[in-house]
Amino acid sequence: MPKLPFLLTRLDKDIPDVADVSARLRRHLMRLRGHPFFESDIEAFQRAMDAITDDDVARFHARAQAYVERARAASGTAHLKREEKQRLAAIKDGVRAMTVATEARADEIAADIHTRMPWMAPATEVAWHAMRRCAQEGAPVFRLPPMLLVGPPGIGKSHWSRALAAALGVPTSLVDAAAEAASFVIAGAQRGWGNAGPGKPLDTILNHRVLNPIVVVDEVEKAGAVRDTGGNRHNLTEALLALMEPVSAARWECPFYRVPFDMSGIGWIMTANSRRGLPEPLLSRCPPLVLPALTLSDLIGFAQREGVARGLTAPAQDAVIETLQHHRDRADALSLRVVQRMLDRAEQMERRPVLN
Incomplete structure (x- = not known):
């Protein structure tokens, strides 16, 4: 069954951290200064690293930190606790x-x-x-x-x-x-x-x-x-x-x-x-x-149908119906809640183990 969107914001768990962003900026500057490298080439990597100054590193960190803070603020979930984010993460791809x-x-x-x-x-x-x-x-x-x-x-x-x-x-x-x-x-x-x-x-x-x-x-x-x-x-x-x-x-x-x-x-x-x-x-x-008030006929019909659905025996159903008829003049007896309690009781009695 396809899922439909429910959470209408982006979680910040996929936003990179400051160290990751700083590393990306460092590699980008290396290329701009003509020092492309492969990590397997130790000498080329060292030359590229030497081309980055302490001032460059400070700028990387400041820019990376600003980016991450803005991205998290834009996500709308930076204020949530870890367990709250985890709960929302379960429905980030939608719900049924x-x-x-x-x-x-x-x-x-x-x-x-x-x-x-x-x-x-x-x-x-x-x-x-x-x-x-x-x-x-x-x-x-x-x-x-x-x-x-x-x-x-x-x-x-x-x-x-x-x-x-x-x-x-x-x-x-x-x-x-x-x-x-x-x-x-x-x-x-x-x-x-x-x-x-x-x-x-x-x-x-x-x-x-x-x-x-x-x-x-x-x-x-x-x-x-x-x-x-x-x-x-x-x-x-x-x-x-x-x-x-x-x-x-x-x-x-x-x-x-x-x-x-x-x-x-x-x-x-x-x-x-x-x-x-x-x-x-x-x-x-x-x-x-x-909606109208219930009649005795309504309740008896409900008791009969529910009794069959619950698998009650005929004597048990008859006992419930007789009780309803006996109290037909009591307003509080003409209630679906009362009938359901009576059916619950009858079901419990029938399922009760017989003592020898």
Whole structure:
């Protein structure tokens, strides 16, 4: 699979050191003064060396040092620590990008996800059209448009996002927007902060070397703002918009590494329990997809399909379904998280060794 550019600067590890540049300048001056030589000819080499004065050597060194300093400054990575340069060196030749090669594959992915989670149809349809468009255009990178999923808690918004990522073969990263420093988790924090480091999206790409992961920002309506020691305000919406806009994301500078990356391949999925608290700039950029509450029928169907996929026996599946029906009047029972925990428990019970 071909690799696509991601790190948009030159590493300085290939820049020669001062001694190498000085040696090149010395050889060049020898030739200019009519003393070409071959290192195997000792006498010719000595005559050439004698033609170089101490003043010449001093000039070589000064010019070589100035050249190396300017070359390293121009590379944009001279300020990085050795281990940081080593990490970026691993992706200097590009990273992999996942795509959807055919419309049939797009249809297959969408149909499978819809079968498993039919109540998520509005989200599945958006992803389906994006996948078909990618296949029709022969695009080398599948780019999921930013999505804002609004619906009651526990209906499986994050689960749907992970299922889509798994079908596409791309990694996922989850960001809790309710956390105090969510904006730093997205964009990263510059040196000087106690939590200085790259953000989760960049970390995900560096770790997996895939250009287009899916990043899930959970409960985005609860995001707050933080202030740095200088009194500057940092909020999640600003960090998100800079990374979602195609132009700014295509050459986005990380606050920690202070070098540009192409972050335009990231698929952003934001989830919210309600529209209340959602910032207007985010709403204008990502029209919300309103999702319905789960019904008992939805949960029973999900439990049956997941039970089969996990290889649960019929009695185990029946026990889960009976429990759901018994608690049908409890609002907290109608949650995908509860069903998944019940399935996990049933799977553990069935795999538990039998004591004689």
